[in-house]
Amino acid sequence: MNVIQETINWLVSPQTWSADGHDMIARSLEHLQYSAIAVAFAAVLAIPAGWFMGHTRRFSGVIVGITGAARALPTLGLVTLFGLLLGIGLVPPMIALVILAIPSILASTYSGISAIDTSVLDAARAQGFTTRQLIARVHLPLGLAMIVGGLRSAFIQVMSTAILAAYVGAGGLGRFIFLGINTQHTAMLLGASVWIMVLVIVVDVLFGTIQRFATPAGVRRLNATTSAQSSAG
Amino acid sequence: MISFESVTKTYPGPRRSAADVVAVHDTSFNVDTGTITVLAGSSGCGKTTLLRMVNRMVAPTSGRVQINGDDIAHMNPVQLRRKIGYVMQHAGLLPHKTVAENIAVVPRLNGATRAEAKRSVDRMLEMVELSADMADRYPAELSGGQAQRVGVARALADEPRILLMDEPFGAVDPLVRTGLQQQLIDIQHELGTTMLFVTHDMSEALRLGHEIILLAKQGRIMQQDSPTRLVEQPANAFVENFLGLNAAEKALRTRTTADGRTMVVDAHGRPAGFLEQA
Ligand SMILES: Nc1ncnc2c1ncn2[C@@H]1O[C@H](COP(=O)(O)OP(=O)(O)O)[C@@H](O)[C@H]1O
Numbered sequence: 316m317n318v319i320q321e322t323i324n325w326l327v328s329p330q331t332w333s334a335d336g337h338d339m340i341a342r343s344l345e346h347l348q349y350s351a352i353a354v355a356f357a358a359v360l361a362i363p364a365g366w367f368m369g370h371t372r373r374f375s376g377v378i379v380g381i382t383g384a385a386r387a388l389p390t391l392g393l394v395t396l397f398g399l400l401l402g403i404g405l406v407p408p409m410i411a412l413v414i415l416a417i418p419s420i421l422a423s424t425y426s427g428i429s430a431i432d433t434s435v436l437d438a439a440r441a442q443g444f445t446t447r448q449l450i451a452r453v454h455l456p457l458g459l460a461m462i463v464g465g466l467r468s469a470f471i472q473v474m475s476t477a478i479l480a481a482y483v484g485a486g487g488l489g490r491f492i493f494l495g496i497n498t499q500h501t502a503m504l505l506g507a508s509v510w511i512m513v514l515v516i517v518v519d520v521l522f523g524t525i526q527r528f529a530t531p532a533g534v535r536r537l538n539a540t541t542s543a544q545s546s547a548g
Numbered sequence: 549m550i551s552f553e554s555v556t557k558t559y560p561g562p563r564r565s566a567a568d569v570v571a572v573h574d575t576s577f578n579v580d581t582g583t584i585t586v587l588a589g590s591s592g593c594g595k596t597t598l599l600r601m602v603n604r605m606v607a608p609t610s611g612r613v614q615i616n617g618d619d620i621a622h623m624n625p626v627q628l629r630r631k632i633g634y635v636m637q638h639a640g641l642l643p644h645k646t647v648a649e650n651i652a653v654v655p656r657l658n659g660a661t662r663a664e665a666k667r668s669v670d671r672m673l674e675m676v677e678l679s680a681d682m683a684d685r686y687p688a689e690l691s692g693g694q695a696q697r698v699g700v701a702r703a704l705a706d707e708p709r710i711l712l713m714d715e716p717f718g719a720v721d722p723l724v725r726t727g728l729q730q731q732l733i734d735i736q737h738e739l740g741t742t743m744l745f746v747t748h749d750m751s752e753a754l755r756l757g758h759e760i761i762l763l764a765k766q767g768r769i770m771q772q773d774s775p776t777r778l779v780e781q782p783a784n785a786f787v788e789n790f791l792g793l794n795a796a797e798k799a800l801r802t803r804t805t806a807d808g809r810t811m812v813v814d815a816h817g818r819p820a821g822f823l824e825q826a
């Protein structure tokens with residue numbers, strides 16, 4: 316039997332999915348849960364910060380710095396570092412995942428807010444919008460699609476990296492990757508990798524749909540006219 | 549009446565070491581209730597700064613602005629803005645809201661019900677001569693002239709007693725501009741709104757203003773007068789220059805046409821119109 320056949324067999328085997336077997340369903344939910352928690356924490360930190368920088372249109376250098384630094388960060392190193400500092404368990408990889416998720420959310424929130432036409436904001440304030448109304452009725456609807464875009468890439472990145480949670484003894488789908496490597500069980504290693512990719516694609520499609528719905532109708536038309544004009548011109 | 553009393557505005561310089569920018573220096577004037585007063589002057593002379601002092605979008609560094617004797621510095625800025633219409637060069641419509649929703653913004657902020665706001669929208673669309681089927685369009689689907697009409701409708705929707713306009717027709721083509729100007733005159737006549745109108749275009753100022761205030765750098769008033777007096781008795785060389793009526797290239801001559809009418813031609817001999825007895 317070749318590797319591909321073995322992998323498929325592993326993936327369709329009831330043993331892989333059942334609760335008294337590998338329980339991939341529970342591990343998948345765990346994996347998604349870890350990712351969601353990490354992205355949620357990152358969002359709580361990065362969205363207000365990105366909003367502030369976008370609203371004041373200052374500190375854009377900070378954004379460039381953070382995204383640049385984040386790209387260079389070795390995530391495995393981070394997990395190991397926090398593992399050594401904080402011990403085995405869920406907290407060290409969680410911190411690493413939150414750090415990983417922050418830059419794309421920060422950058423997209425910043426771009427989403429700072430891209431709003433200043434004359435639109437100025438007119439809204441001059442008409443008597445309070446700051447709260449400005450956020451709820453202008454910033455949020457016009458910036459939301461971009462922010463969702465940032466959450467989307469953060470979530471995808473975190474899902475791929477959450478594998479490392481298993482490296483320091485926490486759960487998730489990474490368990491099968493490390494188990495597969497350690498026991499030279501190639502079918503398990505490949506099967507789990509394929510399954511993670513499937514989940515990533517599903518999540519990506521889901522977020523893409525949300526992003527489309529988050530773009531207000533008037534803005535979709537605006538984009539349509541400007542792209543029509545630029546392609547004509 | 550809106551009164552500006554010795555208002556000054558300085559902005560911090562562009563770099564930390566640079567000197568402060570004095571946008572407006574010690575300027576005083578009054579705007580009579582129920583009239584159109586035009587602030588005219590070249591770019592950078594402080595027109596926008598003065599205009600935005602009225603709705604507290606700009607706070608004077610010193611001096612004060614009063615509306616009917618009340619110092620606006622003591623008023624809640626948000627409440628004040630909801631009572632004052634504001635139209636700017638780029639309409640600044642909310643791109644994610646329809647025309648109707650944009651016009652309804654201020655009435656809704658001021659507590660109008662949906663039904664009341666809808667009535668305002670219908671009335672305003674009619675007033676600025678936009679057909680009712682425009683109501684559901686988005687700003688991206690409007691021409692520049694239409695967007696400016698919506699901007700005017702939005703500013704007037706809750707029937708403010710004061711309307712501020714900052715070069716509102718500067719970006720629309722001349723033919724449309726003339727139409728919009730006439731419309732504004734009609735609206736002002738109908739509603740009796742006190743209007744403060746900013747422009748750098750002297751012909752627009754002469755056309756709209758009951759009173760024209762011609763400004764030099766830092767909001768220095770060169771002359772405040774009716775259009776007729778401004779043209780007939782310019783106070784100084786600056787005013788004469790700005791009017792440009794004496795410039796050689798602006799000089800007009802008359803010529804009698806084949807059918808006996810008197811045609812006015814410009815310095816290059818191109819027809820500017822026919823002469824008729826006023
Ligand atoms: N927010 C600001 N910061 C710094 N300088 C400003 C600001 N707003 C206006 N100015 C300066 O003040 C002067 C008057 O500006 P403004 O009132 O916009 O003139 P106008 O509307 O007549 O063109 C200009 O020199 C301009 O550069």
Ligand SMILES: [Mg+2]
Nearest residue numbers: 595596597714
């Ligand atoms: Mg200006």
